[in-house]
Amino acid sequence: MRYFPSHSRRALALATASHAFGSTARAQPAWPDRAVRLVTPGGPGTSPDVAARLYAERLAARWGTPVTVENRAGADGTLAVEHLTQQRDGHALLFTFISALTVAPLLYARLPFDPAEIAPVSIGVFDWMAVVAPNSPALTNLAEVVAAIREQPGKLNWASAGGDPYLAMVGFVRQQNLDMQYVSYRSPVLALPDLTQGRLQLLMLPLAAVLPQARAGTLKLLAVTNPVRSPATPDVPTVTEAGFPDLTFQGTLGFFAPRSMPASLRERIAGDVRAVAGEPDFAEKVRPLGMVPRAGTPDELARVVDENSQHWAERARIYGVRPMH
Known part of the structure; x- marks a missing residue:
């Protein structure tokens, strides 16, 4: 669906990606200059899908270009992450529950992507x-x-x-x-x-x-x-x-980008996400669905991912859960 405008190593890789391009930042071409694709692991009506569509509509209005939501459900979110890593035009983002990056490595011995290819952008919502x-x-x-x-x-x-x-x-x-x-x-x-x-x-x-x-x-x-x-x-x-x-645990959905996206652009996108999340009528649409908008910086999301990864790795050890081949 398109929205048209009205005018551990894995966790460390994510955290490191937050700074990867800081020293080489330079003027970037205007972005976006075409439709943006928002990839989500949720099927229609799921939390990632619903929240992604609400954000897509508002971001399309801010960016002046269509934002397309692409559903890539399956395999605990890893199919959506893999799809993002295959995009090369700089106009694809991932909106996912963070366990696709922190828990999936504990459940699967082999992943169809390298977590180092994913960089944090912003938290999007807290999910219950x-x-x-x-x-x-x-x-x-x-x-x-x-x-x-x-x-x-x-x-x-x-x-x-x-x-x-x-x-x-x-x-x-x-x-x-x-x-x-x-x-x-x-x-x-x-x-x-x-x-x-x-x-x-x-x-x-x-x-x-x-x-x-x-x-x-x-x-x-x-x-x-x-x-x-x-x-x-x-x-x-x-x-x-x-x-x-x-x-007790907190459900978190966030925006991610390919690691090739410059840090300056990820910071700018995070700013737009924060602006949308702060709109009172946006919050009014999200809360009745069992979520609350929550946005931040790439560094903040990297910290959340790192903490989540450490928490579930320890839980998996206690529970005796081992990756499936």
Whole structure:
């Protein structure tokens, strides 16, 4: 879809890329001089897709050129990252959950890209992850659901979005001694029918993906994993408030560029992202979807990526998760 204007080593590579061109900065040609492509790992209606389209519309207006959103879903976001590395005209950006760069290397022995080819631009939004279950009047909170699962060892199932939600759920199931089976889906949103029909008992997805069913009463929102409650669901507790603080983590979506993009241009794009994120009516569009706009500098995103990488690497070690070949 086009929007037309109205006129560890991997983490270190990202951090280093933030400064890679600072010493050779010089006057650059006008940018953009053609349509900009915004690549996202989300399928239609997912958090990355929705947020990317909201940003695309506003950035197109600021840049005076169309911004096209390209969906490259699959493989925990690595297909979208790979696609970005193949673009050579300087007019492609990546908008992704950062676990595509920090958690995917922990899950896959081989990646279809070199993380050193990716450079940070700006955080885009903070995303809320939700723990959900079938809607049962008898089970009103996460502690009750956990207790009910323990009563049926080996008979129940769980699923999650890929990346950090998957690692978080692996740890949660193990720490709580839950004898459950993991069910894999080509797309995590395909798990929703199984959840609402009782074939899944526990699911973690971005809040935006489950809000329609939660509002319709077909599933139960148990908790959100973020440190604070979501403005979209102020009555839903955090996992800490629900009694499971170890499940806490922050969903983050950010803008990235090929490493060949000059640092000065990435700084300029980050400034435009900050301007869009600061528009009050933009925030009003994002918050009801279970996200909040949050922008920054390339250096700030590099730090977030580095911290996220270290956090999940330690978690993977504790959980005994090893890369798949």
